[in-house]
Amino acid sequence: MTINIKVNGVNKEVDVTEDTPLLWVLRDELKLTGTKFGCGMAMCGACTVHIDGSAQRSCTMPIAGVANREITTIEAVSSKTANAIKAAWNELDVPQCGYCQSGQIMSAVDLLTKNSTPTDSDIDASMAGNVCRCATYSRIRKAIHLAADKLKE
Amino acid sequence: MNDKLIDKPVSRRTFLKGTSTSLVIGMYLPMLASKSATAAQPVSSATANAFIKIHANNTVTVLSKHIEFGQGTFTGLATLAAEELDADWSQIRAEHAPADVKLYVNSLFGIQGTGGSTAIASSYLTMRKAGAHAKQWLKQAAAKLWQVPVERLEVNRGIIFDKTTGKKATFGDLVSTAAGMDSPTAEVMLKTPEQFKLIGRDLPKLDTADKSSGNAQYTMDVHLDDMVVATVAHSPKFGGTVASFDATNTLKVKGVIDVKQIATGVAVYATSTFAAIKGRRELKIQWDNSKAERRSSKVLFNDFHQSLASSGKVAGERGQIKDVLSQSENTIELSYEFPYLAHAPMEPLDVVVQHKNGAVTTWFGSQIPTIDQATIAQVFGVKPEKVQINTLLAGGSFGRRTTPDSGLALEAALVTKAFEKPVPVKLVWTREDDIQGGRYRPMAVHKVKATYEDNNILGWQQEVATQSIVANSPFAGMIQNGIDPTSVEGAHNQPYAVPHFQVNLTDMHTGVPVLWWRSVGHTHTGYVVETLIDTLLEKTNADPVDGRVALLAEYPREAQVLVSVKKMAEQAGKPAVGRMRGVAMVKSFGSYVAQIAEVSKGSDGMPKVHRVWCAVDCGVAVNPNVIRAQIEGGIGYGLDAILHGEITLADGGDVNQSNFHNYPVLRINEMPEIEVEIIKSAHAPTGVGEVGVPPIGPAVANAWRRLTGQQITRLPFAKSINT
Secondary structure: OEEEEEEOOEEEEEEOOOOOEHHHHHHHHOOOOOOOOOOOOOOOOOOEEEEOOEEEEOOOOEHHHHOOOEEEOOOOOOOHHHHHHHHHHHHOOOOOOOOOHHHHHHHHHHHHHHOOOOOHHHHHHHHOOOOOOOOOHHHHHHHHHHHHHHHHO | OOHHHHHOOHHHHHHHHOOOOOEEEOOOOOOOOOOOOOOOOOOOEEEEEOOEEEEOOOOEEEEEOOOOOOOOHHHHHHHHHHHHHOOOHHHEEEEEOOOOHHHHOOOOOOOOOOOOOOHHHHHHHHHHHHHHHHHHHHHHHHHHHHOOOHHHEEEEOOEEEEOOOOOEEEOHHHHHHHHOOOOOOOOEEEOOHHHOOOOOOOOOOOOHHHHOOOOOOEHHHOOOOOOEEEEEEOOOOOOOEEEEEEOHHHHHOOOEEEEEEEOOEEEEEEOOHHHHHHHHHOOEEEEEOOOOOOOOHHHHHHHHHHHHHHOOEEEEEEOOHHHHHHHOOOEEEEEEEEOEEOOOOOOOOEEEEEEEOOEEEEEEOOOOHHHHHHHHHHHHOOOHHHEEEEEOEOOOOOOOOOOOOOHHHHHHHHHHHHHOOOOOEEEEOOHHHHHHOOOEEOOEEEEEEEEEEOOEEEEEEEEEEEEOOOOOOOOHHHOEOOEOHHHHOOOOOOOOOOOEEEEEEEEEOOOOOEOOOOOOOHHHHHHHHHHHHHHHHHHOOOOHHHHHHHOOOOOHHHHHHHHHHHHHHHHOOOOOOOEEEEEEEEEEOOEEEEEEEEEEEOOOOOEEEEEEEEEEEOOOOOOHHHHHHHHHHHHHHHHHHHHOOOEOEOOOOOEOOOOOOOOOOOOHHHOOEEEEEEOOOOOOOOOOOOOOHHHHHHHHHHHHHHHHOOOOOEOOHHHHHHO
């Protein structure tokens, strides 16, 4: 069936079955491959995108559920907070294999957008859904604090 | 993959013996450069040698003979080349080299491949020589262009200059001239460590920007014209085969194109990944389990214990262990159980293969290109050189992509061949395939008996039962006198001065495929050796660090990391009430690592690891930033395994776990604060990809024992504490 979605500010018409998860529409139909497949059951966070400004797992979100909603992916996330997060990720060389980092960044942007001065336990609560098998967690934590500090300057 | 492999090359220190200000290295450097253009024709890039391309836009591409999967090899190898090239770091890029064993052999393996934390160790001279060679080539081009003697030219941060005339050029300026010239053949001079400008600095990693923006391309991201996506339904039991199947409902799924039986299961082909996954769910398959492994983990552990009691080959011994054990009154006996572990890299396994006009093109994170190439070639009946491997970034591996039989590449080739069309086929494993797909860290049982008298440790007997990783593989030559070194590494050669000592190995056979898992045998041997020595030191009233050091008189580098890590922890002050510290030291892959973990009992009854101090000696620290990252990650990976990691087989042999909901992995709330100190060293560099893993388990266990009195010998902790 044909479904209209809005991705990164652009209206798109996709022809997929309505149970197709948003993840596979982004990756296979729209070729927005920055959003990753990690588990397929919302347990790892590699597929995290923003839907109407909030971090959501796209691998279990049927496309029918996001028609006409604002979807933002790693390729286009560019708020002041997002840019601060990405800059901090670069400054601290957070990624190792890098596969989970799109999802980490999308979750971190969501956290920092809603809470400009997160504590370590705020970070734990918000980021525990994002798995990093390289265990870059200590740098993720530092990078979120760094971005928060930079945004205050 | 094993210390033996690392220790073979004896030449690693020879370069340090030179006394002149520069050193001549005469080792073989494969050359690609030939006259590709004349000076009159501007070119966009020129190839200096097999490892370095210079571009007219003044960037330099370093070709990495090793796969980048997070360990920082792009940055590390490029640093070595850029150092001798005297390039500016900002102009350096890296990409994967093609599969070509003649040009890109891993000198420690004899084939092209990544593993055993060997990338830097096997490349330290090769990549530096490549850089020095390219520099000489550019200098010759400048000399020709300016009509000045080449000896007069100097290079600094990417600028070639002639002090006499004041002429200057960037590398990019010289590309067209250099491209028309013969490659220098004279031996090149390498710098001495005091002359290093880039080696030893915290250079930013080359792949960070792409990996922080969604731009990095992995196999999963490959989309090609007419590409088909395939999934494979595998037997739920190891060794099961397809008896019959019914694909009627699968073929009704929108997007499914075809279904084929292959040697490893039933392949579903579709126009999209989701259709291939959905279609596979609709398959009805009858499995032939007549040759399948049907024992449960419980039965397997029992069999391991039974075998241990009745057999075993001596892997290492000294003194008269049997006499000492029979005569002594003060003995400790412990029995350890280590479960299967899945690697669970973030990117599920995937390979793209296209067979067209007699040639095969592949795109994937190939970790052993030489074997992958040969395996794929055999499936299609072509010569290996007809198989092109485009190595892509891999979303982690931790050993999983180094299957000695090229299992993944083989399945991808079989899937593509069975489809019988010249289009690219992307084989995608789901997380369930990954967790249930075997190739686990082997199960292991250790039984130890140690004895002490008058505050002296007298005897140590350690019996190991585990399954060989290298048996029946191209690496089987590593087995010596019936001992697979990956089964006992770190145990049979442990460094502590115990006068009467013996380690035995009982080789177990199961139908469960096993594989190297980040730090391999040290994942279990390090745990046993370091928890036992710690217990013995406590019994003999010795300080855990000083006591170890006293037993390491002949092992100064082991002792040094212990002394350093103790100092680090002491500088942090005493632990808070309710917390205890534990130490462990493991040498693996030629590197020395000591860790102290500060642990309390969490509200869930499990250990809460607050802080970890780590001292590492990996020889010359090529990039301290990358080394710290690898140690941090290794600690997280090892902590994950000892707290939660466990793959179990149910009665009948099916794997109980399937995804991250029942194969829990470390999350950010469990990550300790980590401090890493790198010992300053002039020794040749050794690996850091795996060496952070082994000490963390025993360090936490030793802290836990001192905190609670509970000796954890059945891993993971969650199993010992909750049952």
